[in-house]
Amino acid sequence: MDRREWPLWEVFIRSRNGLDHKHCGSLHAPDARLALQSARDVYTRRQEGTSIWVVRAEHIVASDPDAKAELFDPAADKIYRHPTFYVLPDDVNHM
Amino acid sequence: MSVAIADDLRAAHVDYLLRLGDSALILGQRLSEWCGHAPVLEEDLALANVALDLIGQARLLLSHAGVLEGHGRDEDQLAFLRAEREFRNVTMVELPNGDFARTVLRNFLFTAFQREVMTGLQGSADAALAAITVKSLKETRYNLEHAAGWVVRLGDGTDESHARIQRAVDELWPYTEEWFAPDAGDEALAGAGIALCWSNTRGAWTDAVTPVLEAATLVIPAGTAFRSTGRLGVHGEHLGPLLSEMQVLQRTYPGATW
Amino acid sequence: MYTQAMDIAAARGEDPAPGQVTDAGYQAEFDAKIDRGDFIEPKDWMPEAYRRTLVRQISQHAHSEIVGMLPEGNWIGRAPTLERKAILLAKVQDEGGHGLYLYAAAETLGVSRDTLVEALHAGRAKYSSIFNYPTLTWADVGVIGWLVDGAAIMNQIPLCRCSYGPYARAMIRVCREESFHQRQGYDLLLAMMSGTAAQRDMVQDAVNRWWWPALMMFGPHDAQSLNSGDSTRWGIKRITNDELRQKFVDATIPQAKLLGVTVPDPDLRWNEARGAHDVGAIDWDEFWSVVNGNGPCNQERLAARIRAWEEGAWVREAAMAHAAKSEARAAGGR
Numbered sequence: 001m002d003r004r005e006w007p008l009w010e011v012f013i014r015s016r017n018g019l020d021h022k023h024c025g026s027l028h029a030p031d032a033r034l035a036l037q038s039a040r041d042v043y044t045r046r047q048e049g050t051s052i053w054v055v056r057a058e059h060i061v062a063s064d065p066d067a068k069a070e071l072f073d074p075a076a077d078k079i080y081r082h083p084t085f086y087v088l089p090d091d092v093n094h095m
Numbered sequence: 096m097s098v099a100i101a102d103d104l105r106a107a108h109v110d111y112l113l114r115l116g117d118s119a120l121i122l123g124q125r126l127s128e129w130c131g132h133a134p135v136l137e138e139d140l141a142l143a144n145v146a147l148d149l150i151g152q153a154r155l156l157l158s159h160a161g162v163l164e165g166h167g168r169d170e171d172q173l174a175f176l177r178a179e180r181e182f183r184n185v186t187m188v189e190l191p192n193g194d195f196a197r198t199v200l201r202n203f204l205f206t207a208f209q210r211e212v213m214t215g216l217q218g219s220a221d222a223a224l225a226a227i228t229v230k231s232l233k234e235t236r237y238n239l240e241h242a243a244g245w246v247v248r249l250g251d252g253t254d255e256s257h258a259r260i261q262r263a264v265d266e267l268w269p270y271t272e273e274w275f276a277p278d279a280g281d282e283a284l285a286g287a288g289i290a291l292c293w294s295n296t297r298g299a300w301t302d303a304v305t306p307v308l309e310a311a312t313l314v315i316p317a318g319t320a321f322r323s324t325g326r327l328g329v330h331g332e333h334l335g336p337l338l339s340e341m342q343v344l345q346r347t348y349p350g351a352t353w
Numbered sequence: 354m355y356t357q358a359m360d361i362a363a364a365r366g367e368d369p370a371p372g373q374v375t376d377a378g379y380q381a382e383f384d385a386k387i388d389r390g391d392f393i394e395p396k397d398w399m400p401e402a403y404r405r406t407l408v409r410q411i412s413q414h415a416h417s418e419i420v421g422m423l424p425e426g427n428w429i430g431r432a433p434t435l436e437r438k439a440i441l442l443a444k445v446q447d448e449g450g451h452g453l454y455l456y457a458a459a460e461t462l463g464v465s466r467d468t469l470v471e472a473l474h475a476g477r478a479k480y481s482s483i484f485n486y487p488t489l490t491w492a493d494v495g496v497i498g499w500l501v502d503g504a505a506i507m508n509q510i511p512l513c514r515c516s517y518g519p520y521a522r523a524m525i526r527v528c529r530e531e532s533f534h535q536r537q538g539y540d541l542l543l544a545m546m547s548g549t550a551a552q553r554d555m556v557q558d559a560v561n562r563w564w565w566p567a568l569m570m571f572g573p574h575d576a577q578s579l580n581s582g583d584s585t586r587w588g589i590k591r592i593t594n595d596e597l598r599q600k601f602v603d604a605t606i607p608q609a610k611l612l613g614v615t616v617p618d619p620d621l622r623w624n625e626a627r628g629a630h631d632v633g634a635i636d637w638d639e640f641w642s643v644v645n646g647n648g649p650c651n652q653e654r655l656a657a658r659i660r661a662w663e664e665g666a667w668v669r670e671a672a673m674a675h676a677a678k679s680e681a682r683a684a685g686g687r
């Protein structure tokens with residue numbers, strides 16, 4: 001008998017229109033149709049969602065935590081991207 | 096709903112609501128037996144959701160039936176204090192769950208039927224019934240989609256799953272005949288714009304279930320002379336034990352509130 | 354608690370010595386994160402002992418949720434009103450959801466759900482012993498919600514801030530759902546206490562049977578629980594067994610009074626000096642006996658889980674076969 005485990009799917013839910021889909025957990029399903037249905041049954045029992053995405057976990061490409069320094073630290077010194085970098089005269093500082 | 100309904104029409108009306116409500120209740124009772132025992136955790140949650148939908152529908156329908164009946168019986172008195180012969184559910188829903196194939200096939204056949212009936216009831220002159228069906232129809236559409244997916248998965252899956260679900264088709268199909276038998280009460284209610292005749296849903300139901308069964312490579316058995324009669328209050332032998340379990344507390348402790 | 358057996362493994366010396374440092378740099382970074390109260394995420398480096406401890410704790414927790422469906426599930430079919438039936442079914446369904454979230458959290462540590470489930474079925478993994486007691490009357494449903502879910506919540510709220518991100522997030526979801534469990538249980542008992550004498554007797558009987566097992570849920574006394582050092586540091590265990598137990602008793606006794614029931618402990622006293630209740634001696638022999646498989650329902654609980662799993666094998670297999678066929682057909686049609 002084929003005892004392979006059902007593949008893992010990651011579930012993303014939009015809690016209401018106007019918001020992004022947000023990762024909320026995972027589940028096992030043999031196919032996309034059931035993955036979507038199970039996501040509804042598992043993760044929206046209390047009206048948590050208006051839209052669901054499911055993605056096979058193996059299809060997600062993730063950044064390497066070891067590369068965190070080169071990926072994210074270079075942004076740290078570009079403080080001129082932030083509005084607070086610029087001190088304007090009081091009269092226009094709400095800009 | 097007009098207060099001036101003739102008594103016989105009222106009786107047929109109550110009966111009609113009980114057929115729908117009892118069928119939902121008994122199937123909900125059966126499905127809740129799966130809770131904690133399903134083939135995979137995700138299905139534990141899915142089947143419980145279906146059961147919760149059905150119990151919710153039953154509560155609305157029985158409450159409405161109780162009001163219409165006018166003897167002051169609420170949903171619980173109707174559910175827990177009626178005897179077997181007073182239940183009006185179709186026989187198929189009282190049968191034991193059997194295996195997962197039989198469970199999903201029954202869900203599929205019955206929810207497809209529910210969908211046709213509820214679709215027709217949305218314009219009922221009984222405004223309360225119309226409102227109940229508008230709400231229930233959304234649940235039913237989803238539950239049908241979930242069950243249909245499983246029918247195809249099992250029919251197309253492995254030799255074993257195919258054999259199991261084909262056996263379920265062979266065993267359950269004869270119980271569908273009951274749903275479409277002509278009924279004088281139905282006709283009177285249809286004439287008054289309150290209900291639709293179940294017998295009129297056969298075409299749409301057949302059109303709905305046939306493509307799914309075909310996609311699942313399942314064969315519909317030839318007709319037989321067998322007719323179940325649960326909706327007339329004449330059940331098989333499985334309803335009694337089911338009710339003994341379901342009603343035990345209300346029967347054992349009369350007058351208690353829970 | 355739901356993960357009581359953790360303490361047990363350590364107490365018996367079954368636990369391998371915690372983490373040999375494989376890489377001093379990584380270890381230092383990990384320690385710094387823990388000290389700052391940062392979260393550890395799945396792909397981050399972590400000491401092997403941390404990973405192993407988490408897998409064991411989270412999976413035991415998940416198993417407890419799943420096995421925990423059975424005692425209350427016993428009463429779904431007999432719930433006395435349709436509303437109570439719906440509430441109980443939704444509650445037991447939630448527990449299945451909790452198991453699912455927790456298995457998912459454990460899977461982020463690189464172990465599959467099937468592997469964890471097989472460990473449960475083979476008797477290698479534990480679940481909370483509380484679920485090895487039988488539910489004998491409808492009042493048991495209420496008492497489980499009130500005492501068992503109540504005890505569980507006490508343990509679980511601190512875990513919402515534990516150091517492992519997926520576990521903490523799962524616990525937030527669990528705790529959000531748990532709040533209704535305890536309340537529905539107490540509500541059910543209030544209804545029974547305002548009913549007939551027979552109903553009140555049923556409630557008192559249920560409290561008598563569940564009180565001590567509920568206190569045992571918090572695990573052995575702190576002095577006997579050896580595994581807490583690392584777990585405390587990692588934020589996986591934030592409050593000790595005895596502290597939690599005390600908190601539970603102090604919160605529960607006034608609720609019992611309001612309900613109109615007593616707890617079966619002749620030595621229970623309010624200790625003015627401590628500002629807390631003194632509790633009588635817990636029968637640890639009973640506790641160990643149940644942990645070791647001799648509780649009233651150990652065999653049945655595990656057998657029910659194994660049966661569901663084995664009888665469902667053909668379903669799971671068929672779904673995979675259909676998915677493979679569908680993919681092949683789609684590829685062929687292209």
Ligand SMILES: [Fe+2]
Pocket residue numbers: 418447448451527531
């Ligand atoms: Fe839970």
Ligand SMILES: [Fe+2]
Pocket residue numbers: 448502531534
């Ligand atoms: Fe709970």
